[in-house]
Amino acid sequence: MGAPRGQRARTGLVAGWLVLVPVSAVAQSVAEAPRTAPAAEGRVIDRVVAVIGNQVLTLSELEFETRVALVQRGGVRAAEASLDEQTLRGALELAINQRLLVAGADRLQAFPAxxxxxxxxxxxxRERFEDEPALLAFLARHEADLEQLTAVLERAVRAERILDSRIRLRAQVSEAETRRYWEEHKGTLGGPYESVRDALREKLMRERYGQLAKEEFAQVRAGAKVRRVAPFAREALP
Known part of the structure; x- marks a missing residue:
């Protein structure tokens, strides 16, 4: 029968979020320009990208979270390339959504991982890397450790659970809805209804889940204080 619907929905959500960090978009970026100021002024160690509620998100944190997302999508090599502004903007939206959801749960002491x-x-x-030394080398290159990696993954797990609890039931697709869609598109789908029913239901559920997620994020952000500081962060996503 496959995975439970709730788990499939979470999988769809993760894929939807990580589309904001496309592997193909990783290229040389203005955001990756040298961060060293003129010698007389000293060295710039880090920069603030955004302030989310009372949380400050720095560029180094955002870049690390972006690379973690890329690795999760299987792009270990891409995760070592320079990050362009489009990729960082997408990753920033993910970071904002996750932090707002988790902050709300923290206030209620709910949804622990x-x-x-x-x-x-x-x-x-870990399995994305050849071995443990390769993973540790990845972390070292980005001045991170296993504790920081765990924190990033934990926030993602909690955010997924929180969102899923709010919209999973509303994302369900009935047999009648699935069949109606097939009737309207059977000329291009091919095969009898029974042979495509499960795939169609999965498709419709993912689409509904994605739409409900957008609506939920909009509600969460409506009452939140989010200030984008970095120039690339202030530009609207296309």
Whole structure:
């Protein structure tokens, strides 16, 4: 029968979020220009990208979270390339959404990350690398450690659970809706209804889940204080 609908919905959500960080878009970026100021003024260690509620997000944090997302999508090599502004803007939207959702849950002391979930997420991330030294080298190159990686993955796990709890039931697609869609598009779908029913239901559920997620994010952001500081961060996504 496959994975439960709720789990499939979460998978669709993750894929939707990570589309904001396309591997193909990774290229040389103005945001990756040298960060060293003239010698007389000293060296710029980091820069603030955005302030989300009472949380400050720096460029180094955003870049690391972007690279973690790229690795999760299987782009280990791409994660080592320079990051362009389009990629960073997409990653920033992901970072804002996650932080706002988790901050709301923290106020209610709700939706802690289960140990089993974290173990599975860390295991999956490790398996993207050839071995443990390769993973540690990746972290060292980006001045991070396993604790920081765990924090990034934990925030993602919690955000997914929070969003799923709010919209999973509303994202369900009935048999009648699936069949109606097939009737309207059977000329291009090919095959009998029974052979495409499961794929169609999955498609419709992902689309509905994505739309509901956008609406939920809009509501969460409506009452939130988000200030984009970096020039690239202030530009609207296309």
């Amino acid at each position: 289960e140990r089993s979930e974290m173990d599975a997420r860390l295991k999956a991330f």
